[in-house]
Ligand SMILES: Nc1ncnc2c1ncn2[C@@H]1O[C@H](COP(=O)(O)OP(=O)(O)OP(=O)(O)O)[C@@H](O)[C@H]1O
């Protein structure tokens with residue numbers, strides 16, 4: 075699913091932080107989706123935790139099947155998710171090792187490349203190099219550059235990307251899909267007991283009462299059993315179909331690739347070998363590949379290795395594995411393996427899925443049903459023993475008073491009849507005791523509610539979420555993208571002390587000044603500007619905030635490609651939600667000067683500035699004017715604008731770290747010179763006010779927890795009814811993340827309940843609030859669309 079998010083680098087956040095109920099927003103054309111989570115398991119679509127029932131022996135037994143009946147439905151009293159997850163990770167890492175050994179058998183020696191159709195390298199060589207992380211092979215193929223050449227792709231422009239070429243690549247190297255298997259199982263103790271009982275009744279009935287009368291019991295039990303089996307099977311089958319389509323949807327991540335110099339959004343299934351894919355924090359590595367360029371790139375490989383370990387990747391460790399997450403930094407990769415040819419694909423085909431999950435209520439009811447069944451069985455056995463003992467010791471009498479069994483006198487036929495009567499009584503108890511319909515009723519109810527929610531365009535990933543969500547007492551919602559539309563436009567801008575009005579009017583700016591503005595916008599961005607497909611206009615990619623800023627740059631007359639080519643990037647410190655700023659270091663080609671540009675939350679950047687540039691292009695100390703800038707920011711924020719500031723500093727060329735130390739360079743952020751401040755409008759989502767009101771009336775308290783400026787948050791909260799009046803908008807109802815963080819545990823508990831708006835919160839502040847509320851017995855729902863919401867959602 076595509077999630078547009080403002081917090082810069084997250085596009086597939088949902089995949090990184092999933093999430094119980096996913097509500098697709100119909101109004102936004104299904105493009106935007108909001109995730110709700112309630113206290114549950116944190117897994118992702120590519121997560122090993124999705125898979126169950128893996129064992130070495132059962133590996134062999136997996137069959138492809140569409141019909142999924144739930145295995146071991148009866149004897150699970152609790153959902154031990156933690157343990158399950160651990161187990162799966164263990165199994166996954168085992169498989170991973172096995173796969174590794176397999177690869178070794180394939181041979182790690184470097185085979186010279188053999189041509190493959192249009193390409194100078196064959197599938198086998200690519201696969202073995204990628205899977206083994208074979209550095210010497212990569213070196214022999216000429217590094218990532220040489221490999222790109224062999225694969226007929228350009229590290230900057232990507233593949234040409236027309237349909238024919240993509241098809242060729244798919245034919246030569248496969249496509250990025252892999253077969254999935256469902257774990258077929260149906261085995262249900264109560265039903266088995268009933269089937270045996272039915273058979274027994276049939277035999278006994280016919281034996282005691284003859285064919286004509288005796289079949290009633292047996293056949294009616296069989297009928298009941300069949301009815302239950304059919305209804306359960308049909309509902310499970312439909313449920314599994316729904317889950318299948320849902321999973322497909324969930325896995326169908328859309329991501330940016332560079333094709334023909336443009337940034338295209340394509341489905342993960344359409345990635346081909348040779349594609350150049352930009353990666354940023356929160357993204358998932360969509361296929362196996364090799365790094366072309368990277369800046370502080372760190373990858374979370376826990377989904378592959380089972381150990382939760384963040385690995386740093388650069389030209390020294392250039393191999394990326396599909397299915398892993400980008401934990402930090404940014405980079406671009408060259409795809410060298412897709413689908414079944416990746417480590418992940420291998421794993422996926424060997425692990426089955428048991429998709430039908432149970433809610434806690436279902437598990438408990440199943441437990442009760444099983445328990446009653448077992449008690450019934452035990453009582454029946456006990457009865458059987460007692461009656462048999464009585465019968466064979468001559469204690470049971472016929473209605474006429476005669477003893478039923480006398481040793482030596484009663485003939486075999488009569489004895490058998492007596493025993494059969496006893497067994498019939500026992501079987502009757504079993505049949506009566508087994509409450510088969512109980513779990514079935516719950517399954518049907520849930521399936522029905524799921525269907526209803528689907529009709530409302532809400533995908534329920536975890537059935538238990540419906541139950542838990544129903545008892546939520548409070549919602550912690552993020553702002554950007556959930557309460558607001560995440561459609562941003564710059565509506566106000568200051569360059570130096572000058573308010574730019576109209577926004578495209580650069581005429582009052584000093585030339586040096588506007589060149590710095592252009593440099594800051596075009597170089598310090600994770601977004602991009604490129605000609606649109608039809609050739610006429612231009613397109614802008616990136617997070618909504620980045621897009622808004624780039625659009626403003628274009629309005630000012632910035633030529634993206636020209637500005638980009640005027641300097642070389644030395645180092646990037648990508649934006650993240652904790653620091654709330656991102657920076658780059660660049661060397662200008664004209665005068666070899668090194669500039670370090672920062673861009674981020676306005677008041678935070680302003681605090682780092684010691685100077686600003688005045689109308690004549692001269693540097694001036696900021697001391698006297700700081701109040702002016704602070705006021706400008708406050709004023710924009712109070713009108714619900716998001717404020718972003720630009721600043722820069724120059725740096726001594728000879729102090730720039732050498733190439734091998736460049737990756738570890740911590741960009742200096744003191745003594746900055748303020749360039750510009752912009753106010754970005756992000757309108758409230760229509761209907762939010764009513765939704766908040768509905769929640770409040772239902773007794774669910776809505777709180778806003780946002781990474782944005784407190785004033786902006788306050789203004790939006792007033793707009794959408796989370797804050798009812800200005801009067802309410804004071805501490806502790808409205809609080810900054812840092813203030814909340816610094817409180818003692820005790821104070822925090824007192825404050826947490828009162829918080830309605832929390833601004834400038836880091837991802838861990840969001841989590842802290844949720845945990846504090848949970849500690850007080852609240853059932854907390856979390857909504858969010860960004861990686862900054864992931865810990866709290868989890
Ligand atoms: N690409 C960016 N570059 C620099 N600064 C940014 C960028 N995007 C956002 N900011 C700044 O960081 C702040 C956003 O922080 P964060 O990502 O934690 O919150 P968010 O996801 O936008 O909001 P919410 O938590 O409500 O969804 C903004 O107020 C803005 O000033």
Ligand SMILES: [Ca+2]
Pocket residue numbers: 079080081552553554555556858859860
């Ligand atoms: Ca958000």
